[in-house]
Amino acid sequence: EYETYEPFPISDPEINIISENLIFDFSSYKEDVYPPVANVTANYVMKNVGEDRVVQLGLPVVSNYECLKDLKTRKIIANGEVIDPKIWIGPETKDYFRSDDVDFSDFVTTDYQILEGIEGTLYTANFDGSKLKLQYSTDNRFFIGENIGFIIDENEIEFRMGGYRSYYIYVIGPEVTVIDQAGAFDSIRLTGEEFIDYLARCYEDDVLAPYLFNYQLRQFQNSSQKTVEVQDILDNPRCFLLVYDVLLLGNSYANEVSTFYEVVGNFIRGYSIYRYDYYTQTAKKWVSFQNLHLTIIPPSIAPYLVADNYGLQKQDNGSYTAFLEKLPTEDFYFEISKIEKPYYVTWYIRNILFGIAYIIDYFLHHPVILVLSIILIILINAFFIYLAVVIIRKIIRRKKSNL
Template sequence: MKKLVKITMILLISSFSLAFANSGPVYWQGYPSSDIMTVDKDSPIEVKSENLIFDFSDENNDSYSVQANVTAEYEMTNPTDETQSVQMAFPYIERLSNVNYENIKITANGKEVPYEVYAGKTVNSYGNSFEENKDENFDFNEIVKTISKDTYEAENFKADEIGKLYSIEIKPTTDIGIDFTVDFTYDQEKTNIVIKNFNSFNREDEKVRIASGCFESQVAEIYVLGEDININKISGYTIGSSKEETNSFTYELIEKEVDVKSYLLGMKSYSYGDFEHISDVQLYNIYASALDKNFVNNLGFCMVDDVLEINSVRIITLVYTVEFLPAQDQKVSVSYSTKGTMDKRNTSSPQYLFYYILNSAKNWNSFNNLNIKIVTPQEAPYIIDSNIEFYKEEGNIYTASLEKLPEEDLSFTLYSKEKVTLYDKIEGRIYRSFGYFAPIVIGVIIIFIIIISIIVVRKSRKSN
């Protein structure tokens, strides 16, 4: 019996080790890729062929999903006897702060083409396996509307409106820090307020107190639009206490006038990401629309963190121009990296789902000969599901050739085995039910089976 207990303990420890080794999510959302589109629906340019490659062989997978290097090369022709300057768009779903511009390359006849970046609507719900009509986010007309250099027109302010910025530099003189508060009054019908580096807001009629824990020197801000506020008191309290005032701090209050556009664009200095490819107009529009929405929803009050919607997943459209001489053919290529949706809810190992939006290509004058090549990753070398038929070649290569665009957008699923087995489904159900704790549950089930088997064997031996 002691030996049985010892074996059980070893198995339990192994089970917990397995749990920690596999303590990842069972679902990780990915986003689709898309064909390029013509901005002008009446463009005469024809697509003679497209060679589309998904290459997973780099094994550059730094998240819970697998990454593909995607290249879409188009052989295009200008069938007219006039020069055509064609504006093209490549929609891309990602957080603006996460876009890796080094991995995005657009060429025409081998020469790199410069592009402009336009930020579209957020698509936070995309990738939900229960969501229908996923391609609604890629509506052609909606994407074209975002290709604009117009400045966002807000309901609650104007871009050149002058506001008052109160900057308060706080310096605690104690190692344990302080709670810092500002009391002021304002008319919420006539004033809009943005605060930075405060994490508490209490309002009673026109009286307001904002507060923040402060452990080292920092600058807090109050930005006022409309009628000015009346600052009544700036106080410090012993950390964690709302009643015990302390003088263990110093502060300096600076006031200056700043227009809305300058104030909002200043936020990029403390926003995470590389924004040098994004114009000031695009950045202002993102910040201004978020601020406007928060003023409406929060009765004229907003925290800076609520403005930083720049980190939301959204449609980002890269727009560029290719010039075609009369009767000229050109090879236009777009290359980038993308990650699919990892889904481990119904199988023992992850399924990787990829979507590629083809309906945008239907806006060309004509489109022929779509050739697809997929080089699958080592950890998921098999295509177990797709909406078009692929031919399995040697190694991890799948190919397909179509004379015309398919009726539906391309989708395919990668898996570690050639098919999903019953055992995979049972283990997947456990993962879906218990999430991070699934390895422990599986370990306990295995241990239970082993113990029962040992007991049965021992009883059988005794009876003999």
């Protein structure tokens, strides 16, 4: 999963958005893919105030490494020219691009900085159940590969390998003392740059992995952490910026820029409802933004738009559209469903049936509690019946005494 935002200018803010045509098209959705995936097309008409110039456009994405590997080939078309992105890598925070003041000085760009002053020992092994116990000093730090558990004390750290076939531990700083080990380990002294080259080969990725691990080693070098786990680096969402160098014609309304990508929804509220978010607030960084045309072409499996915050209206062909003269203050979201009004029908009935099924299943697996519950219900009913009989007798006696 990943979050996608409106593109914005990085190098030059003197660009006006005359119009945007934003389309979420599910028509090619295959029902064996879950949840429904939308093909998104965003067509922009831009005006460049001044002479012809190359402008850097940034397309923010919050994602993890695995998802971004699929996104790194995302292209845009500017005035008929296909442009590949450069990738800038930033911190692990989901709210970074939503702030009013975005600073890219900490991002690792295509021309990333050489890692200076980092040197360490790389330990590698290829057997499950391997164990390595080291005695370390205050100057050591540990860059720990996947599927390696560890216990760290004040002066000792123990690693245990399991569930994988290729293990590595990069011990930054002076050489350490091996206290105990089980299994065969190879070791070699490497600089930070040499270690990044090793990781690129290890993950068979010389495009994205070197920049990601370069960024993380720089952050690790400047922090007080003793350990960092590669699994977290690969899995945790972080900020990426796809950067495009776009030639825009001067003083012209004819600049057309289009982006193409896929957006995956989130399953919410019930089995038939999917939510899609599109973060528009980064578009505030343009000089002006106007004339937003929105279109949603829903999939056959979920043809109904049941909620949105931009006021889309259904058309005769089954699509939903809206036109907004200015950029709204809220980010855009919409929800689709296979049922036109699912909230008070499907959702509540489903919950009631689920509750009944849960109770039945619970009692079937706990027969003693079932018997005790039945006895308790009988006793409670008997009590209320007895109470009702007593009350009725008193009423009859009062009526007879009055006669």
